[in-house]
Amino acid sequence: MPMAKKAYTVIVVGPGAIGCLFGGIIREAGHEVVMLDHEPLRAEKIDRDGIRIEGISGNRTIKVRATARPVELPDSDLVIIATKSYDTEKAILDVAGAVGPNTPVLTLQNGLGNVEMISRTVGSDKTIGGITSQGATLVGPGSIIHAGTGKTVIGTPANRPTAYLEKTKAILESAGFEPQISFNLEATIWGKLIINVGINALTAILRVHNGRLLDFEGSRRIMRQAVEEAVAVCRAKNIQPAHENPLAQVEEVCRLTARNVSSMLQDVVAKRRTEIDAINGAVAWLGGGVGIDTPTNELLTLLVHAIEQSYDVRLNQ
Ligand code: PAF
Numbered sequence: 470m471p472m473a474k475k476a477y478t479v480i481v482v483g484p485g486a487i488g489c490l491f492g493g494i495i496r497e498a499g500h501e502v503v504m505l506d507h508e509p510l511r512a513e514k515i516d517r518d519g520i521r522i523e524g525i526s527g528n529r530t531i532k533v534r535a536t537a538r539p540v541e542l543p544d545s546d547l548v549i550i551a552t553k554s555y556d557t558e559k560a561i562l563d564v565a566g567a568v569g570p571n572t573p574v575l576t577l578q579n580g581l582g583n584v585e586m587i588s589r590t591v592g593s594d595k596t597i598g599g600i601t602s603q604g605a606t607l608v609g610p611g612s613i614i615h616a617g618t619g620k621t622v623i624g625t626p627a628n629r630p631t632a633y634l635e636k637t638k639a640i641l642e643s644a645g646f647e648p649q650i651s652f653n654l655e656a657t658i659w660g661k662l663i664i665n666v667g668i669n670a671l672t673a674i675l676r677v678h679n680g681r682l683l684d685f686e687g688s689r690r691i692m693r694q695a696v697e698e699a700v701a702v703c704r705a706k707n708i709q710p711a712h713e714n715p716l717a718q719v720e721e722v723c724r725l726t727a728r729n730v731s732s733m734l735q736d737v738v739a740k741r742r743t744e745i746d747a748i749n750g751a752v753a754w755l756g757g758g759v760g761i762d763t764p765t766n767e768l769l770t771l772l773v774h775a776i777e778q779s780y781d782v783r784l785n786q
Pocket of ligand 1: 579602604664665668669679722726729730731732733
């Protein structure tokens with residue numbers, strides 16, 4: 470008789486594109502999934518209607534539990550923080566009561582600072598950091614398009630294998646994500662950051678798909694300058710970027726995700742706050758600390774802030 474597969478309880482904080490993708494697919498693998506959302510009406514809708522995934526992995530609706538009330542959360546085997554980076558602190562405080570002695574807390578969020586923030590609340594042993602290149606677009610509450618698959622890499626802040634890391638890997642693997650293990654988490658996170666530095670702000674400012682950034686001399690030059698600054702800051706902090714040629718890697722991601730609407734452009738189109746401060750803003754801020762000039766990242770940060778501040782201004786006002 471085949472041995473029954475162990476079903477785990479997984480809490481996903483933040484039903485954005487990546488939260489719905491991981492929550493939905495982990496639920497499909499037979500685990501319990503509870504989505505925690507700070508918006509009660511959206512939580513109610515997801516709890517009632519489930520998560521809708523369309524795109525490369527097929528079209529389906531997956532029933533999950535969802536709540537806006539942290540007190541309703543069950544004890545969990547894994548917590549995934551999938552909020553925007555500016556909400557990480559609130560997210561980890563909200564979910565802390567459901568983090569038991571054997572619960573790893575995974576972040577695959579964009580930007581810098583998430584691992585550190587989670588570690589401060591639950592301890593660095595339980596904190597699992599990482600990146601994902603899965604492409605997903607939020608099209609409505611609990612409804613996403615799965616636009617592209619990509620690798621997911623996870624690791625521990627101490628760069629050592631732990632039972633928490635093994636458990637996280639096992640749960641992701643059981644849902645088909647095939648996570649790779651990094652033994653240099655900072656370099657992995659900087660590797661993804663450099664990609665976001667080169668793509669996200671530019672796509673949000675120009676309102677183009679990722680692939681279009683390679684079509685114009687101006688966007689190629691700004692991309693190169695922003696990436697070179699980020700690489701210089703990374704090296705000045707004694708972190709070896711994960712890719713040998715970071716600019717070539719950013720261009721490759723533009724090609725691989727050519728039809729993606731970047732997460733920052735999705736935010737700008739929906740007039741939401743963006744993650745600019747944890748991406749280009751973080752490079753500029755950290756550059757100041759290590760004596761590296763970052764004029765391009767500073768300007769990109771200011772431009773995206775100006776876009777956020779002028780969401781409701783019309784031409785004739
Ligand atoms: O933030 C995003 O949109 C993604 O990280 C990436 C890799 C830029 C693809 O769109």
